[in-house]
Amino acid sequence: MEVVIKGPDEYADIIAQQIQLCANRSGCEQTSIELIQRNGQLELLEQVTINSVKQSDRAAQQAVSQQLRHNIDVAQFVKQQKSWPAAKHKPLSQAIGRKTRKLIDATAGWGGDAMRFCAQGYEVICLERQPLFALVLSDAMRVLAETEWVQKNSVSVPIVECGEAMQLLGRSEFDADCIYLDPMFPSKRKSSAMANKSMELLHRLIGEDIDADSLVRHSAENYPRTVVKRPNYAPPLWRKPDEQFGGKLIRYDVYFQSRSKD
Numbered sequence: 001m002e003v004v005i006k007g008p009d010e011y012a013d014i015i016a017q018q019i020q021l022c023a024n025r026s027g028c029e030q031t032s033i034e035l036i037q038r039n040g041q042l043e044l045l046e047q048v049t050i051n052s053v054k055q056s057d058r059a060a061q062q063a064v065s066q067q068l069r070h071n072i073d074v075a076q077f078v079k080q081q082k083s084w085p086a087a088k089h090k091p092l093s094q095a096i097g098r099k100t101r102k103l104i105d106a107t108a109g110w111g112g113d114a115m116r117f118c119a120q121g122y123e124v125i126c127l128e129r130q131p132l133f134a135l136v137l138s139d140a141m142r143v144l145a146e147t148e149w150v151q152k153n154s155v156s157v158p159i160v161e162c163g164e165a166m167q168l169l170g171r172s173e174f175d176a177d178c179i180y181l182d183p184m185f186p187s188k189r190k191s192s193a194m195a196n197k198s199m200e201l202l203h204r205l206i207g208e209d210i211d212a213d214s215l216v217r218h219s220a221e222n223y224p225r226t227v228v229k230r231p232n233y234a235p236p237l238w239r240k241p242d243e244q245f246g247g248k249l250i251r252y253d254v255y256f257q258s259r260s261k262d
């Protein structure tokens with residue numbers, strides 16, 4: 001296993017923390033990443049080497065080097081916003097609940113869900129324990145805050161906090177009506193395809209979120225409502241959910257604090 005991460009000197013501390021974290025996690029495979037700034041926003045450039053086999057000559061393997069770009073496309077997100085606030089879609093909105101105003105996305109990752117919540121008018125706090133991803137997400141939120149869409153509609157842009165949710169949730173500064181959790185889905189098979197290349201990178205760097213069950217329990221005991229996104233093929237992460245709202249491939253398990261205490 002080798003993880004090489006490089007980037008501008010001003011981010012050396014964050015890069016060092018990320019490398020340390022990867023070294024302590026068994027999920028990390030050989031990875032080479034560069035943190036760069038492009039069009040005024042931070043993104044990750046991943047170097048991958050693929051063994052390609054020519055159809056005509058299966059014996060001749062060729063190592064092909066490829067670069068993958070991982071970024072949070074703020075411009076595209078803003079372009080997609082046709083009305084403010086955006087419509088809420090079932091079954092997620094049912095899981096989040098009608099009374100929810102303030103929400104913590106405690107497994108924020110690339111911020112896809114957090115940005116959708118923000119577009120729907122929720123006040124959002126993002127927690128992310130991977131320093132590099134928290135940095136890229138926080139930078140994307142800075143760019144989002146400067147857009148005309150945010151300023152015209154006085155949108156509340158998500159706040160990003162880098163840290164371990166188990167330690168942050170429950171503190172008075174992190175009060176919320178609802179906690180949203182989307183830990184890494186377990187692989188169906190070893191070879192199962194990830195949703196996209198950026199999720200694949202997350203998975204390669206951090207492996208599975210093996211402590212997700214403790215996080216669900218901790219959250220459900222400390223907040224009025226906890227929503228957990230799960231693939232339909234996987235069982236709930238904790239006890240039997242108090243409510244479930246399902247889609248074709250995924251479902252949302254809901255836990256109420258009132259029923260989560262002994």
Ligand SMILES: C[S@@+](CC[C@H](N)C(=O)[O-])C[C@H]1O[C@@H](n2cnc3c(N)ncnc32)[C@H](O)[C@@H]1O
Pocket residue numbers: 106107108109110111112113114127128129130133163164165166182183184185202206209215
């Ligand atoms: C599947 S990704 C989330 C994807 C996200 N919902 C999106 O739309 O981009 C899961 C993320 O949760 C983070 N995570 C998992 N457990 C965490 C914890 N206990 N504290 C903070 N972050 C956590 C992981 O580092 C990873 O980035």
